[in-house]
Amino acid sequence: MTLLAINWPGVGLMAAQLLLSLSILVVLHEFGHYITAKWFKCRVEKFYLFFDPWFSLFKKKIGDTEYGIGWLPLGGYVKISGMVDESMDKEQMKLPPQPHEFRSKPAWQRLIIMLGGVTVNVLLAFVIYAMIMFVWGETKTVNSSVKSGIWITDSLMYDIGLRNGDKIIAVNNEDVKYFEEIPKKILFNGGTAIKVNRNQKDTVVNIPIKIIGDLVERKRSKTPLMNERLPAIVGRYDDKDTAAGKKAGLQYMDKIVKVDSIPIVFMDDIVAYTDGKKKQPVNLTVLRNGSAINLTAIVNDNGKLGLPLLNDEQYDSLGFYKLEVTKYGFFQSFPKGVSLAINSLTDYVDQFKLIFKPSTGAYKGVGGFKSMGSIFSNQRWDWHSFWSITAFFSIVLAFMNLLPIPALDGGHVLFTLGEMITGRKPNEKFLEYAQIVGMVLLLGLMLYANGNDWFGWGRNK
Structure with a gap:
């Protein structure tokens, strides 16, 4: 089986x-x-x-x-x-x-x-x-512009004390400039703390020293630790998509405002509710072109509706966060290439050193060909990622x-x-x-x- x-x-x-x-x-x-x-x-x-x-x-x-x-x-x-x-x-x-x-x-x-x-x-x-x-340039999300805070997609982040909507300000007393830096800073700074703004108040969340080992023990999938908190707006379905939301009649740019009687603002609101409704029908109240319509969807075996997201540029235009896009000419790209290679080496050496610290549990993360292969996409051949x-x-x-x-x-x-x-x-x-x-x-x-x-x-x- x-x-x-x-x-x-x-x-x-x-x-x-x-x-x-x-x-x-x-x-x-x-x-x-x-x-x-x-x-x-x-x-x-x-x-x-x-x-x-x-x-x-x-x-x-x-x-x-x-x-x-x-x-x-x-x-x-x-x-x-x-x-x-x-x-x-x-x-x-x-x-x-x-x-x-x-x-x-x-x-x-x-x-x-x-x-x-x-x-x-x-x-x-x-x-x-x-x-x-x-060829592709560099796109980063300005952390201070993340309007609605984080969306926790790995429960371990919830276990250490982070919450949906937290706005992460600093990790280990270092300000976070770009949102993409957060997971790396958390992983390499076990035993220190994250400064967040929660409900308009600053608070501190401690990072356990064994966070790396805990992540491995949970057999974490490719799901990131967290995303930017996103509005409950439906992205574009693939023609071959058979997700529950598409079967229910949801369309591109529909805005979900209620699931059953529960008010909805963000995608994580939907995920939190449907997780307890596996294989059950739910009623969706949707705004489409300014008009409210009602749809019924059957939640899948994983407790999800399979809702596609918008792309980064759309969230930027909607004001949920700001992208910083940098393009490089041919000769400009080489100094940047050297810088990225040095940063990659530094990050790997930092990770390698953690393996020899039993208190971090990082030795549990030593993997072979299966781990290496799992880094690549299993959905399509993405040359940028490759x-x-x-x-x-x-x-x-x-x-x-x-x-x-x-x-x-x-x-x-x-x-x-x-x-x-x-x-x-x-x-x-x-x-x-x-x-x-x-x-x-x-x-x-x-x-x-x-x-x-x-x-x-x-x-x-």
């Missing part, structure tokens, strides 16, 4: 986006190693998207290099002659070093080769963010690869820097053992992350 409830087309769409995003990032990351190795006259034996234990889906040898696609979509690799890597080619390492081998090159050249992948990922993020700014997520993943990939763990670029960089400082090259046998330890550690982390996705390992500890 659970399998029947899964939205398989939506899952397929998310999986396709994740696969394309990771393929782009892996190929370009490995190209960073490939091009720098070629630059320093190293022989590159293999260049693969995905791993190819036992067999590959495609392969073709051009010159000294075999290019291919593996069947195991857990990353990719380049095999550089004379380098201790995931291929664990011990036979080659037993032979005397050759001029075309990685181990024969000066330490500074080997350092550049190892940093090549990370460098490409960082540059890629800069470029993607810049092109997003060039490129934004891909740029963020590129920053994450760069950061994770720089961690000083053997088998990652950061481990090789650490050993090479040690050699440059001490003048002593690590023993190749030591490097082999370090590679094995690193691979076991990474495999364990991968199993934990994906197990956490599917089985919730660690969430109740």
Whole structure:
């Protein structure tokens, strides 16, 4: 029965986006190693998207290099002659070093080769963010202009003490300039406080230190923590929409003023009432072109009428909040791209640090491919969203690869820097053992992350 409830087309769409995003990032990351190795006259034996234990889906040898696609979509690799890597080619390492081998090159050249992948990922993020700014620009909601306060869409926000209609002024004593900043500020400031204006009076709501863990334990969906509080005006239905409101006869720009005998002003008023009326009929009083009409709707199994919203520009024109839209020229977009990439890295590092603080419960949020795929849209292919997520993943990939763990670029960089400082090259046998330890550690982390996705390992500890 659970399998029947899964939205398989939506899952397929998310999986396709994740696969394309990771393929782009892996190929370009490995190209960073490939091009720098070629630059320093190293022989590159293999260049693969995905791993190819036992067999590959495609392969073709051009010159000294075999290019291919593996069947195991857990990353990719380049095999550089004379380098201790995931291929664990011990036979080659037993032979005397050759001029075309990685181990024969000066330490500074080997350092550049190892940093090549990370460098490409960082540059890629800069470029993607810049092109997003060039094509779509940047739209933000001015927090002080949010006329009717917040609409709580995740019950955890209600549990910590926020209420519909609260106007959030500051988080952790920092004024909030844009509405979009609020969720991030709350998540990264557990244990501090939110200053809100409620019923024309300022009050303080404390943020529990374990808020991140609580969010994960609730298995929060893509529903945001909160929205701007919105008027009860019906947006435009899709032609194929079968929502309860459409079946009842609701039309674009209808204003709902009553549900049964309950006066309605905001969308959250409707949600609060119909949540207790699942599968039951409700009477709607609607203003349409200045005239009141009555309709009857059957609330769905989730306690909703399925009412579409207006778009941001319409709420702006109605005065519910003000949008700040910034357009960027081609050359202007690049400094902004750099700024966005730096901000993404800073946010991720802040989030990463929380994992090592047990009191936050953030370790419960460590996820694998399921978590990564769930970030993408399951409704339609949204290129703006796709490129934004891909740029963020590129920053994450760069950061994770720089961690000083053997088998990652950061481990090789650490050993090479040690050699440059001490003048002593690590023993190749030591490097082999370090590679094995690193691979076991990474495999364990991968199993934990994906197990956490599917089985919730660690969430109740």
